[in-house]
Amino acid sequence: MQIKRVWDNQWLTNRGELVLELEEKLKQYLQVSNIILTNNGTVPLQIALKLLGDKGEIITTPFSYVATSAAIVWENCMPVFVDIHPEYLTIDETKIEQAITSRTTAILATHVFGNPCHVETIEAIAKKYNLKVIYDAAHAFGVSYNGNSIFDFGDISTCSFHATKLFHTGEGGAMFAKSKDIQHRLFYSHNFGHNGPLEFYGLGINGKMSELHAAMGLAVLPCMDEIIKDRKRVVDFYNNNLDFSKIKALKIRENTKWNYSYYPVIFKNEKQLVKVQEKLNENKIFPRRYFYPSLNTIEYSKGQSMPISESIASRILCLPLYFNLTNVDLEKITELINISLP
Numbered sequence: 616m617q618i619k620r621v622w623d624n625q626w627l628t629n630r631g632e633l634v635l636e637l638e639e640k641l642k643q644y645l646q647v648s649n650i651i652l653t654n655n656g657t658v659p660l661q662i663a664l665k666l667l668g669d670k671g672e673i674i675t676t677p678f679s680y681v682a683t684s685a686a687i688v689w690e691n692c693m694p695v696f697v698d699i700h701p702e703y704l705t706i707d708e709t710k711i712e713q714a715i716t717s718r719t720t721a722i723l724a725t726h727v728f729g730n731p732c733h734v735e736t737i738e739a740i741a742k743k744y745n746l747k748v749i750y751d752a753a754h755a756f757g758v759s760y761n762g763n764s765i766f767d768f769g770d771i772s773t774c775s776f777h778a779t780k781l782f783h784t785g786e787g788g789a790m791f792a793k794s795k796d797i798q799h800r801l802f803y804s805h806n807f808g809h810n811g812p813l814e815f816y817g818l819g820i821n822g823k824m825s826e827l828h829a830a831m832g833l834a835v836l837p838c839m840d841e842i843i844k845d846r847k848r849v850v851d852f853y854n855n856n857l858d859f860s861k862i863k864a865l866k867i868r869e870n871t872k873w874n875y876s877y878y879p880v881i882f883k884n885e886k887q888l889v890k891v892q893e894k895l896n897e898n899k900i901f902p903r904r905y906f907y908p909s910l911n912t913i914e915y916s917k918g919q920s921m922p923i924s925e926s927i928a929s930r931i932l933c934l935p936l937y938f939n940l941t942n943v944d945l946e947k948i949t950e951l952i953n954i955s956l957p
């Protein structure tokens with residue numbers, strides 16, 4: 616039905632009717648005052664770093680998807696890793712200050728698995744040292760913290776609407792900012808810098824979402840409440856049935872309305888993870904090693920050792936979590952895990 620509108624309009628991209636409608640509906644759904652839809656969740660990171668990173672040192676987390684640190688290197692900035700909190704798995708805010716130098720320009724932190732960073736402390740540090748804050752909120756669709764959308768925090772927040780994410784448009788993403796000035800710069804940056812057809816505000820790139828992708832988003836958005844509710848059922852099942860004397864679950868930050876986007880479990884060691892993964896694979900169940908390896912160990916962004924992130928990355932596994940995952944399958948998954956561990 617949404618796709619038919621695209622054919623009827625004969626308008627395929629450049630912020631057509633469907634993109635504008637999806638922006639309005641997402642503003643309402645997410646309770647945010649501003650959103651710019653984009654072609655994926657990586658270009659908004661690059662735009663944010665281009666605008667605020669100033670080719671400086673960017674304090675960042677080693678525990679995220681590779682796009683977070685790759686965007687830093689791609690924009691000719693330098694990633695400076697700060698280790699993560701062992702339970703929340705977000706950047707350890709108590710270790711940020713000691714990593715700041717005269718070349719630090721920004722902090723780029725990930726609300727990993729939709730779990731909010733310690734945004735108050737990060738904001739206070741940024742203020743004290745005059746740094747910009749960018750949140751990679753790719754996993755954080757629908758999350759609120761202390762009653763506010765998680766996208767309200769930092770100078771810029773970005774999200775991904777990739778097919779594997781909670782809410783998706785096939786490929787797609789979004790960026791959010793509170794300041795009118797930053798909103799303006801984000802906007803023209805994602806549209807080649809255009810100020811009308813013949814003039815330019817500044818440098819830009821093509822970060823626009825197409826009408827076809829917006830059609831997918833408009834089709835998926837009305838299902839989100841039901842999807843999230845059903846994912847909560849799956850998460851509750853795991854919480855009630857996994858044997859937590861042998862593994863650990865993610866600790867969600869206090870005062871968070873979470874989105875049930877991922878169900879990571881942390882094993883005692885990598886050997887146990889591999890054993891469980893093999894057992895599940897034998898039964899045609901395919902969990903994912905999100906996120907491995909720790910980003911500070913990748914050649915092009917090599918940083919100092921990050922003992923907690925490296926340790927967690929080697930023994931964390933995301934269990935199957937999707938709409939309509941049946942109780943029969945859930946029983947099988949939990950039993951296979953529980954009996955595989957000594």
Ligand SMILES: *Cc1c(COP(=O)(O)O)cnc(C)c1O
Nearest residue numbers: 655656657680682753775776777
């Ligand atoms: C998926 C993801 C991205 C990249 O988003 P794309 O839409 O795939 O470009 C960036 N950061 C994190 C943390 C992600 O999980």
